[in-house]
Amino acid sequence: MTVAEELPSEIDTGLLRDALNEVRRVIVGQEHMVERLLVALLARGHCLLEGVPGVAKTLAASTLATVVGGEFARIQFTPDLVPSDIVGTRVYHPSREAFDVELGPVFVNFLLADEINRAPAKVQSALLEVMAERQVTLAGQTHPLPRPFIVLATQNPIESEGVYQLPEVQRDRFLFKVRVGHPSAHEELEILHRMSVAPPTPRAVLDPARLAALQAMADQVSVHQLVADYVVRLVMATRSPAEYGLTELEENIEIGVSPRATLGLVAAGRGLALLRGRDYLLPDDVRDVAVDVMSHRLMLTFDALADGVDPEDIVRQILAAVPPPLVVWNQGPR
Incomplete structure (x- = not known):
């Protein structure tokens, strides 16, 4: 091809x-x-x-x-x-x-x-x-x-x-x-x-x-290594939130998201990029789909469930704490 x-x-x-x-x-x-x-x-x-x-x-x-x-x-x-x-x-x-x-x-x-x-x-x-x-x-x-x-x-x-x-x-x-x-x-x-x-x-x-x-x-759709690394960091932040400065989330998250979330972030980001007319994945594409891909995969602690903690809010906290990379794609002549 x-x-x-x-x-x-x-x-x-x-x-x-x-x-x-x-x-x-x-x-x-x-x-x-x-x-x-x-x-x-x-x-x-x-x-x-x-x-x-x-x-x-x-x-x-x-x-x-x-x-x-x-x-x-x-x-x-x-x-x-x-x-x-x-x-x-x-x-x-x-x-x-x-x-x-x-x-x-x-x-x-x-x-x-x-x-x-x-x-x-x-x-x-x-x-x-x-x-x-x-x-x-x-x-x-x-x-x-x-x-x-x-x-x-x-x-x-x-x-x-x-x-x-x-x-x-x-x-x-x-x-x-x-x-x-x-x-x-x-x-x-x-x-x-x-x-x-x-x-x-x-x-x-x-x-x-x-x-x-x-x-x-x-x-x-192309995935830059920096974007792939960003996806992995988002996923790992649900499993070891203290390593990303999110100590307060440890009492809310029982089990972090599965590897299907990692694959899903890339697959959904690629689909969104194509829908937006691009052949490359940007960190913004990943951020846009992160809540819908990750929130239902989080397993919350009993106390978090009793307190009515919203898993979507947890994902938004992770997005705010994990900085996206600066990726510049070469937009030369095609």
Whole structure:
């Protein structure tokens, strides 16, 4: 591959902008959520959306699936769900005296796991192989999922009845955890005007093949050694905060983030850089995605949980304490 082929072309960057604008044509406000969803696609990562009902979490996921193209399925998670409802099962046919494998609804490009914290532990654990390996094993046979594949999950943070908290190992499988808040007064008025009469219908801008090419292009985004070192320092600050002048965090952090956070910071930063039209990663890209990549991976102490310490605030303290490097890229003629 030549250097020219590795650089993001104007056409590819324009397609990403068109896809982003098409989602924004349907979704009013929620700029942060919409951008993170597209970055998760470029980084091949799963995304967990947390917010109260009615803030367009499900609409954003279904709209993005339409804009990007590919197959889409929505599973409404409930307490009576069983693993075979999502991954599939074997069905016996008496006429042939044989079993057939019936694949479940996870065999799509975009899987919306709606209210994922309403499903019991067995169902949540059934998603681990799906999310980590992008495959399903049934009756001793492995069935690969379509590519690209991404899980977009939603959960309600204020629900308490019939809710099963996601275990740490499953939260770690999500690249992002994005908090979705209420719209502003101006956005609320725009929602009323846009959605109360004839809601806009999204159109397909990309297709799975083009998305796969963009994902490969994101993999080629250059990462300077200083930026890689900065990513590692951010991660190590969650494990040994005293070494970075953050002694007060030692009583709040039980276990720091996993190596998946290190990989996630680089992958998400690369996707964000490509979305911004660059073929190189800047420390600002890493800082912009750090809260969404790291906060849900922190395990807090019992006292911190009892005091209501927000893990996002901890990540912001780390970002303020760990200085970013000064990286100057050579912007010569291409």
